[in-house]
Amino acid sequence: MNTCGQLGAGNALETLNQTSSANLxxxxxxxxxxxxxxxxxxxxxxxxxxxxVPLNQGMNNVGSAPVRVSFLTMPASTSKNxxxxxxDILINGxxxxxxxxxxxINNDHYSDSTNxxxxxxxxxxxxxxxxxxxxxxxxxxxxxxxxxxxKPIDKRVYKGTYPTSHDFNQQTAKPTSxxxxxxxxxxxxxxxxxxxxxxxxxxxxxxxxYIDKTSVTCLKWVPGQPxxxxxxxxSGNMYLYNEELTCSPGPPSYQVFKQGDGYTVYTCxxxxxxxxxxxxxVSTGSINQFAFSPNNDAKYIATASHDGFLRVFNYHxxxxxxxxxxxxxxxxxxxxxxxxRYIVTGGEDDLITVYSVHEKRIVCRGQGHKSWISQVAFxxxxxxxxxxxxxxxxxxxxxxxEDLRPxxxxxxxxxxxxxxxxxxxxxxxQTNGPSSxxxxxxxxx
Numbered sequence: 001m002n003t004c005g006q007l008g009a010g011n012a013l014e015t016l017n018q019t020s021s022a023n024l025x026x027x028x029x030x031x032x033x034x035x036x037x038x039x040x041x042x043x044x045x046x047x048x049x050x051x052x053v054p055l056n057q058g059m060n061n062v063g064s065a066p067v068r069v070s071f072l073t074m075p076a077s078t079s080k081n082x083x084x085x086x087x088d089i090l091i092n093g094x095x096x097x098x099x100x101x102x103x104x105i106n107n108d109h110y111s112d113s114t115n116x117x118x119x120x121x122x123x124x125x126x127x128x129x130x131x132x133x134x135x136x137x138x139x140x141x142x143x144x145x146x147x148x149x150x151k152p153i154d155k156r157v158y159k160g161t162y163p164t165s166h167d168f169n170q171q172t173a174k175p176t177s178x179x180x181x182x183x184x185x186x187x188x189x190x191x192x193x194x195x196x197x198x199x200x201x202x203x204x205x206x207x208x209x210y211i212d213k214t215s216v217t218c219l220k221w222v223p224g225q226p227x228x229x230x231x232x233x234x235s236g237n238m239y240l241y242n243e244e245l246t247c248s249p250g251p252p253s254y255q256v257f258k259q260g261d262g263y264t265v266y267t268c269x270x271x272x273x274x275x276x277x278x279x280x281x282v283s284t285g286s287i288n289q290f291a292f293s294p295n296n297d298a299k300y301i302a303t304a305s306h307d308g309f310l311r312v313f314n315y316h317x318x319x320x321x322x323x324x325x326x327x328x329x330x331x332x333x334x335x336x337x338x339x340x341r342y343i344v345t346g347g348e349d350d351l352i353t354v355y356s357v358h359e360k361r362i363v364c365r366g367q368g369h370k371s372w373i374s375q376v377a378f379x380x381x382x383x384x385x386x387x388x389x390x391x392x393x394x395x396x397x398x399x400x401x402e403d404l405r406p407x408x409x410x411x412x413x414x415x416x417x418x419x420x421x422x423x424x425x426x427x428x429x430q431t432n433g434p435s436s437x438x439x440x441x442x443x444x445x
Contacts, residue, residue: 183216346373
């Protein structure tokens, strides 16, 4: 009797496992259909480390280190494929990782020796990503073209610490040269030029960790200031660097430059200009990500912090102009809309929250996730309209109430689609009065 019971239980368990596997396969969709078209899973544009790495790669566990991606779009004058290439969403975000070791760099360099000519490679965009202790730079030809993972432009392997963030300098990039900053788990920052094979250009900032000993969580070149970049740390501080200046030989001495509600901006007390130029003390917890507004020459900067606050500053005047609190837990990521009117955030509350910069309030929260949201981005292929029309005067179909929900929007009869193979244009703005602006945007996460 016991044997029969055990067999019955085993059969039931096997049936349950098969059912669960079938349900899991059903949940993994390769495509989905929306009113503006079909979204398909891309299989050609897959990037990873070429070879597997031994499990005992280092003393510190870097298995949970987030993979970060940076894109470099070559200037239009030098990129022959700029008009018809399939560019992706540009995402540069970081989540903090704790580490207390010093930096030890061991670089292995490889050149891209595909059949394409050297001039063709110069005109292609670039992609950079980190995996564990390794950093790769590849030629990027869009999502519809495969890449030879065994032939990176540049590959670097680090010992003692690992990369957590990086960013290309789009403002100074040339076909033969570019600046790439890399932040590390122990707080150091490295500046390299992955295009220069013969002369390896490399600079280290915060090398002795006098400025900050915590992990670098996010790095951004400052728009309009080609030689300056901003770095945030899990300590809750942001530091402004000038690539041409050296760092203090010892722990820097600060003096208050500006103070506001819950934040303080410091400047270094030194006879000569040294890094860091400014220190922003924004949060008691980690600054998980920050981003400059796309318009107005980086007039605004927004930060997402471990204390659950989204803070929006006027970067030039260093004044806090707005903030919001998450429903629960930390905010892990953020993204600006392309008109700089809205900021979308995600975090540990499993919610997508949209914040209006002008109205200084939350306009909506999106439910449905069952885990933390690690990255969000607005659809880059969007357009703006006033009174339901594009700037060219073409009317837009805003869809039914079931599609868009807002009852204040009306259909106009046509659906505008993006050119080529790019994503459809779905960002709508409608004016109901001199003080009322409504904007819809499609964002991904």
